[in-house]
Amino acid sequence: MRPMNRFPYPSNLAAIMAVCLFLVGGLVLPSHGDQRDPELDGLFETLKRTASDNVAETVTAEIWNIWTRLEDDRDASKLMQIGIALMDRGRFENAENLFSRIIDTHPEFAEAWNKRATVRFMRGNDAGSRADIARVIELEPRHFGALSGLGMIHIRAGDLQAALQAYEAALRINPHLDYVEDMIASLQLRLKGQSL
Numbered sequence: 001m002r003p004m005n006r007f008p009y010p011s012n013l014a015a016i017m018a019v020c021l022f023l024v025g026g027l028v029l030p031s032h033g034d035q036r037d038p039e040l041d042g043l044f045e046t047l048k049r050t051a052s053d054n055v056a057e058t059v060t061a062e063i064w065n066i067w068t069r070l071e072d073d074r075d076a077s078k079l080m081q082i083g084i085a086l087m088d089r090g091r092f093e094n095a096e097n098l099f100s101r102i103i104d105t106h107p108e109f110a111e112a113w114n115k116r117a118t119v120r121f122m123r124g125n126d127a128g129s130r131a132d133i134a135r136v137i138e139l140e141p142r143h144f145g146a147l148s149g150l151g152m153i154h155i156r157a158g159d160l161q162a163a164l165q166a167y168e169a170a171l172r173i174n175p176h177l178d179y180v181e182d183m184i185a186s187l188q189l190r191l192k193g194q195s196l
Helices: 012-024 039-049 053-068 074-088 092-105 110-122 126-139 144-157 160-173 178-195
Strands: none
Touching (some): 074 110, 110 144, 160 178
16 A cells, blocks of 8 residues: 555545545434435535535435435345444455445445445455446445545545545535545645646
8 A cells, every 4th residue: 555644634544544434424324215315405405505514514414324224125224234334343355245245236326336445445456446436426426425535546546636636526515524625735735746
């Protein structure tokens, strides 16, 4: 893995964990469905309009809840929760296998692809993670977590310009991502230094 602490942003472990928080999306709470839930349109509109950090935090959590839950398949929802718990314990291979099982039965479920992208990234499989992220974005173009993850993959590959573009895309969708704002500022400084 290419060391990232030479950039003026958090250490390698801190950066990875911050991205994982975006990709994992926190706790799974009851919700309505997946990325096709019509409630998402209003939630994303609220994210763009609100100036309140508290409102943005609540809306972002609700978006993650909707993305993470399959209301019409309790077994797949349970597997999703088990996979997330395995990720939290660092059991990435087991989690990847579970997310792959969900993808096999629900290939249109964007969050299963996103979770597998996360564990593949953590296991050093950047090509697999990037392919999964492409599928997430195809299914849910507003997936700011997947775009943030893509930024991290580009940083690890040393492609700072592509990382900047991915983070900027994530911030256009959710303008309340403080970590992403910090990454953008750091990347801009780094790229400015390269062009001198």
